[in-house]
Amino acid sequence: MPESFLRPRSTRVVHAARERGGAVVALESSVLAQGLLPPHNREAAHRMVSAVEQAGATPVITAIVRGVPAFGLEADDLERFLARDGVRKVSARDLGVAMAEGADGATTVAATLALCALGGLDVFATGGIGGVHRDAPFDESADLVELARTPVIVVCAGAKSILDLPATLERLETLGVPVVGCGTDELPGFFTVSTGLRLTARLDTPAAIAAAWRAHRALGRTSAMLVVQPPPVDEAVPAAIVEEATQAALAAATAAGIRGAAVTPFLLGEIQQRTSGRSVRANLALLEANARLAGQIATALQVAR
Structure with missing residues (x-):
């Protein structure tokens, strides 16, 4: 790990975990x-x-803190990020500029993957990845390319429901990113359990996923492995409700002239309102479930070493 680039606490937390034979899981800050x-x-x-802690692993929230890549936010930094006090959204392409300008940057999936490569972290948990946008053949998240070139296990609930999910799954196949279902035979729809999009692989235990990852790496493969699980059933939102809210949100975004990086947060906010907060409850539940599974996978990887 190139320690000169990292905040001192970052190196201490990661090194301390590794010295005691413990596992580490990255969490995004965006x-x-x-x-x-x-x-x-x-x-x-x-x-x-x-x-993550309950699964026996060490969680580290990734970010750029005043221009320095960090694995783990100290209390005052976390408060600033939670308050959204001058914190910019940082994708992989933005990391160098944010560092040069001494900025606070909350890392997206793509940026977190890049930092995982920097810190040598194997497992990352998030909510849903970005992908191919609806009715926009050239509007594609940087997450997809970063997944294709960064060897990290990414645990999520599929791609965000506002996206073109069939096209996103096709792009992952084209890019050579294995998509493994855990507790499911199909791609989850982020807020929803079912999409009807069948997967080619299913592994239902952390140990089996860890074994598949070791084989993936032994073959010299340099892509990520996407491990997807549906949101907890008791908090999941029916697909019809999500789709109706998404269509209305897309129409509202078009009418308001929302474009670029502002589209996703706008749409998710609209869906929250149009589902009377059910999407938020599902989001919180799936984030927790994904973090737990990531901790279990990271622990299984350490046991095998």
């Missing part, structure tokens, strides 16, 4: 600073961190 609104973002941080 869901806290640009995704869920207060106070839900604070609850998300607590539930994700606790879930």
Whole structure:
């Protein structure tokens, strides 16, 4: 790990975990600073961190803190990110500029993957990845390319429901990113359990996923492995409700002229309102569940070493 680039606490936390033979799980910060609104973002941080710890692993929230890549946010930094106090959204392409400008940057999936490569972390938990946008053949998330070139296990609830899910799954196949269902035979729909999109692989235990990852790496494969599980059934939102809310949100975004990086947070906010908060409850539940599974997988990887 190139320690000169990292905050001192980052190296201490990661090294201490490794020295005692422990596992480490990365968590993104964009869901806290640009995704869920207060106070839900604070609850998300607590539930994700606790879930990883309960699985026997060390959680580290990735970010750029005043221009320095960090694995783990100190208390004052976390408060600033939760308050969204001057924190910019940082994708993989933005990391160098954010560092040069001494900025606070909340890392997306793509940026978190890049930092995992920097820190040598094997497992990362998030809510849903980005992908191919609806009715926009050239609007594609940087997450997909970063998944294709960064060897990390990414645990999620599929791609965000606002996206073109069939096209996103096709792009993952084209890019050579294995998509493995855990507890499911199909791609989950983020807020929803079912999409009807069948997967080619299913592994239902952390040990089996860890074994598949070791084989993936032994073959010299340099892509990520996407491990998808549906949101907890008791908090999942029916697909018809999500789709109706998504279509209305897309129409509202078009009418308001929302474009670029602002589209996703706008749509998720609209869906929250149009589902009377059910999407937020599902989001919190799936973030916690994904963090727990990631902790279990990371622990299984350590046991095998």
